[in-house]
Amino acid sequence: MRGTLSLAMAEVNRLRRNKRYLIFTVALPVMLYLIFGKEVATVYGVSFKVFYMVGMASFGAFAGAFNNNLIRISQERKDGWIRQLRLTPLPANAYVVAKIVGSMATTIPSIVIVLLLGRFYGGVTLPIWKWITIAVAIWLGTLIFAALAVALGYMLRPDSVQPIAMLVYFFFTIFGGLWFPLSGGLRKFGEITPTYRVIAISTSVVATGKVSMVNVAVVLIWLVGFVVFAVLAVRATAEAV
Amino acid sequence: MSHSGTGPDSVVSFENVSKHYGSLKAVDGLSVSLRPGETVALLGPNGAGKSTSLDMLLALRKPTSGRIRMFGSDPYHAVKSGRVGAMLQSGGLMPEVTVRELVTLVAGFHPRPIPPETTMKRAGIADIAEQRVDRLSGGQTQRVRFALAISGDCELIVLDEPTTAMDVETRQLFWANMKAEVAEGKTLLFATHYLEEADQAADRILVINRGRLLADGTPAEIKERAGAKRMSFRLNRVDEPFLLSLPGLVNLEIRNDLVHIQTTDSDDTLYALLGAGYRPRELEVGSLGLEQAFIAITAEDDRANTGTPASPVEERI
The missing domain is CATH 3.30.70.100 (Alpha-Beta Plaits)
Structure with missing residues (x-):
């Protein structure tokens, strides 16, 4: 356990030094919120500044957990770093656990920064428990994408991983309504995505003061599905790593 | 001249181990055991089954049949107990960290870590400790891999083609360090296709071809056998x-x-x-030199099998 934790720490240190990572997970959502955060409109029963705060926090966090992890895992598998780790006394699952723990830790700042921006730049005022609910919902969503990144990272080779990462990511961000709110048939379709549900948990807690169990259930189903997918992918490639 | 047979004190034992990929027999009924303190070269042409054998020994692959024991237990648990240090050709390094950070990190995984400064001195990388891992030359990368293999206090060292990508000078330095390392009574198993290296460094040579053990003996015995x-x-x-x-x-x-x-x-x-x-x-x-002896042994085997020279089958599939 100690070894796995130190590996997770090393992962966090690598990310902290990575400018691209910081741009996508922190700088870009912050910039977009500064530009559009003060639009006046009502979306999903809440003001636009609340919706956009939740959307941008999710966008940054999911990009960090998904795109970044996926590309690295695929590359590190090809380079043989995963093999190298398997020759050490670290437990076999240490690499995957460290990746997930590392990305869960590094997405906290990007979520917190955008929520703080919503509070102090957008002027969103909420009771503390609502803030916490929103942060936890987005953080859970991050876990879904970290698991998907593991699954695809073990399955895809580095030369094909970039376009697939973008495709999957755009699917979940656009149909989840992270960039702009959905309506009509698009919204009906978007309801199947975990990204839509993460936003819905947050906006409905602000609008109604209640956490919708349907939303939570959909998020958990996706989470379980991707974790199983990840476990299968890792197992299937155990001999080829 | 045969050293096979499993003693209770053997460090490593292969008992009739085979690894098949479809119809390809990468390793075919390999039986051998290593005694403590031996320096053993696994010698064979490309595609002979060297890497597959080492992969199975290190629990990266499972044998199709047969049994491998290391320190009396299964390979996975032996590796996880920290009693073996290994370096593979295909082992990569974590990028974006310095050499010192990486060696320190991996040493921390071991139950009996060796101070990183000592390891880096032994591996000849003390001068590049502050460089980033992803900006090293091939030879430097190879030495960092070696450092990771010896970053814990282990009893068995396994090296797959350790001196590939090293120039002659670095190679000599490497073996000088290696000899100091095994002088403490460690067992060393290394795969190579440099005959000179096997002749000079090993006190026992295992010649394999087409996944089978063709000869097992001292360098002198191998020459005689051929x-x-x-x-x-x-x-x-x-x-x-x-x-x-x-x-x-x-x-x-x-x-x-x-x-x-x-x-x-x-x-x-x-x-x-x-x-x-x-x-x-x-x-x-x-x-005959060892080189000719080796060619004679493997050529004899190839003739006996198909009448054609050994096909260079990819080692890693």
């Missing part, structure tokens, strides 16, 4: 079936009237030749 002598001469009339029936003959090569022979007993071979009425010209008799 036919210690080579002969060459010219004949007016070359009769191949007769030449093949000569006593002691291990390998025969005919180029027009020029005959090359490898033999276990050059005297017997020569007398039989003369006894049959031949009068060879320009007769030369000499000793």
Whole structure:
């Protein structure tokens, strides 16, 4: 356990030094919120500044957990770093656990920064428990994408991983309504995505003061599905790593 | 000269181990055991099954059949107990960290870590400790991999082609460090296709080809096994079936009237030749180096199998 934790720490240190990572997970959502955060409109029963705060926090966090992890895992598998780790006394699952723990830790700042921006730049005022609910919902969503990144990272080779990462990511961000709110048939379709549900948990807690169990259930189903997918992918490639 | 058989104190034992990929037998009924303190070279051409054997030993692959034991337990648990340090050709490094950070990190995974400064000195990378891992040359990367293999206090060291990508000087330095490392009584198993390296560094050589163990002995024994002598001469009339029936003959090569022979007993071979009425010209008799011995052993095996030279099957599939 100690070894796995130190590996997770090393992962966090690598990310902290990575400018691209910081741009996508922190700088870009912050910039977009500064530009559009003060639009006046009502979306999903809440003001636009609340919706956009939740959307941008999710966008940054999911990009960090998904795109970044996926590309690295695929590359590190090809380079043989995963093999190298398997020759050490670290437990076999240490690499995957460290990746997930590392990305869960590094997405906290990007979520917190955008929520703080919503509070102090957008002027969103909420009771503390609502803030916490929103942060936890987005953080859970991050876990879904970290698991998907593991699954695809073990399955895809580095030369094909970039376009697939973008495709999957755009699917979940656009149909989840992270960039702009959905309506009509698009919204009906978007309801199947975990990204839509993460936003819905947050906006409905602000609008109604209640956490919708349907939303939570959909998020958990996706989470379980991707974790199983990840476990299968890792197992299937155990001999080829 | 055979050293097979499983002693209770063996560090490593392969018991009739095979690894098949479809119809390809990468490793085919390998049985061997290593005793504590030995330095053993696993020698064979590309595609002989060296890497697959080491991968199975290190629990990266599972044998199709047979059993591998390390320190009396299964390979996975032996590796996880920190009693073995390993370096593979295919082992990569974590990018974006410095050499020192990486060595420190991996040492921390071991139950009995060695201070990173000591490891880096031993591996000859103290001068590049602050450089980033992803900005090293091939030879430097190889030394960092070696450092990771010896970053814990282990009893067995396994190295797959350790000196690939090293220049001659670095290679010599590497083996000097390695000898100091195993002088403490550690067991060393390394795969190589450099015969010189096996000859100089190992006190026991395992020759494998097509996944099977062809010879097992000291470098001197291997040379003897292959036919210690080579002969060459010219004949007016070359009769191949007769030449093949000569006593002691291990390998025969005919180029027009020029005959090359490898033999276990050059005297017997020569007398039989003369006894049959031949009068060879320009007769030369000499000793074989390990390289020729190795070629003789593997060529003999290839002929026995298919009549064609060994196909260079990809080692990693």
